Amino acid sequence: MAHIRRVEGGICAVEGVEAWGRRDGKDGLALVRARGRCVGVYTKNAFQAAPLVLTRARLASSRGWTEGIVVSSGNANSFTGRRGLEDAERMAELAADAMGVSRGRVLVSSTGVIGCRLNMPLIESQIERVAPMLEHSPRGSDAAARAILTTDRAKKEIAVEVGEGSERVVLGAIAKGAGMVEPNMATMLAFIYTDAQLPSPVLRRALREAVDCSFNMLTIDRDTSTNDMVLLTSVACERVPADMWVYEQNLREGLSYVCRELARMMAADAEGASTLITVNVRGAQSIEDARAAARAVAGSTLVKTAVYGRDPNWGRVAAALGYSGARVDAGRTSISIAGVHMVRGGEPLPFDEQQASRAMEGEELVIDIDLGMGSHSATAWGCDLTHEYVELNSRYRT
Incomplete structure (x- = not known):
């Protein structure tokens, strides 16, 4: 390289x-x-x-x-x-x-x-x-x-x-x-x-x-x-x-x-954004699956609002993976948010929610996902959904 x-x-x-x-x-x-x-x-x-x-x-x-x-x-x-x-x-x-x-x-x-x-x-x-x-x-x-x-x-x-x-x-x-x-x-x-x-x-x-x-x-x-x-x-x-x-x-x-x-x-620099969201997916069966899963999580309105509220609600991530169209298996999936491991091999892990919320603070938040299905990976980018976004776009012409 x-x-x-x-x-x-x-x-x-x-x-x-x-x-x-x-x-x-x-x-x-x-x-x-x-x-x-x-x-x-x-x-x-x-x-x-x-x-x-x-x-x-x-x-x-x-x-x-x-x-x-x-x-x-x-x-x-x-x-x-x-x-x-x-x-x-x-x-x-x-x-x-x-x-x-x-x-x-x-x-x-x-x-x-x-x-x-x-x-x-x-x-x-x-x-x-x-x-x-x-x-x-x-x-x-x-x-x-x-x-x-x-x-x-x-x-x-x-x-x-x-x-x-x-x-x-x-x-x-x-x-x-x-x-x-x-x-x-x-x-x-x-x-x-x-x-x-x-x-x-x-x-x-x-x-x-x-x-x-x-x-x-x-x-x-x-x-x-x-x-x-x-x-x-x-x-x-x-x-x-x-x-x-x-x-x-x-x-x-x-x-x-x-x-x-x-x-x-x-x-x-997205309209109204306060946090860059980076979603890393690995362990997919194909590059198409990896990209579909990463895009679904980065684009989820519920994930975006959870990030804005610093809410470590990993269920939003899991739901987005489930409807992404990628081949997934709940029993193989692992999820980490801001470096905090929340799900491993389909099993929820105990974690301190207040500490996890504090870990989500900052200008960039990383969500790491392992689908456990293969060897392909992809990264997607998004941002949180804020009050400012609604304000800005509600008066774009006026």
Whole structure:
């Protein structure tokens, strides 16, 4: 396994990536200029937003080649009819002209309120102000990462180096996601850049694998949005690796790490959340069973509320395992919460409930489960369900 090193710079840690962004109240806009091949994974929601429709069409027509992306926050441009698609196309044209790249090679993404037309005069003004600021520096990535947020409390940005010498791979990413997050795909936007030069089918498989063990293992509120997308762009470079197999493995390991870290950031920064919930499942008969069990526990409303109340009610965990669809056996199942063993091999264990409640305090709580059925494992992430979540989402538009 290659050594993964965290580095500074976000997406601009990758040579050839320039970025910038700005906010005007709740409305933000980011531009990223980078030439290369792009692959994506998108929402499963049947109502796909205009920017997503346009981006998928452009990648298909250009065989994955892109020269930049424009991202707006505050308005999803979803369920806006034909005018919504026209606005997305106009947004791409304005961005292309401002960045000095081909009009048909700029991708579009938006996030925010569903059912409202974009404020195109504001979009045009923001593009005019952001484009001259594009730069290849950590400042550029930081500005773009902050511009794409909606209800997020903190920016989500990461950069890593994997491997050494000619096999060294650099990856940088920015993302947003705090609410309407449920697997398949988890509701969020993520833009990942790498200097790894690999064929599009390899990039696509690597991205799908990374998403399956990260964003698709993230659940906050069981709502899937209309705008979700993860884009991976391989930026053109001239380096030729000595060992292509090692080079590809470095990309895969680095990409999985980046996506898992972003997923953790989203769960920790979820709307109203006070606690990140990490659910580790081992001993499953298959990877599908392990993932189903972990997701069920992380997504359980009753588990979420128990965590919020610091209530060591392991029965909530057991119930979620039972309806998860995974193959389980009550007589083989073991459960620990916050390091306190509560069930072993199907037998409830005595424990001090007050001490267990105190152990559940903190910013992260870990639930460990052994199904005792096989050798497969998986991890899912979620968060507690708080009063603040209800307050925030009860007045999202108003």
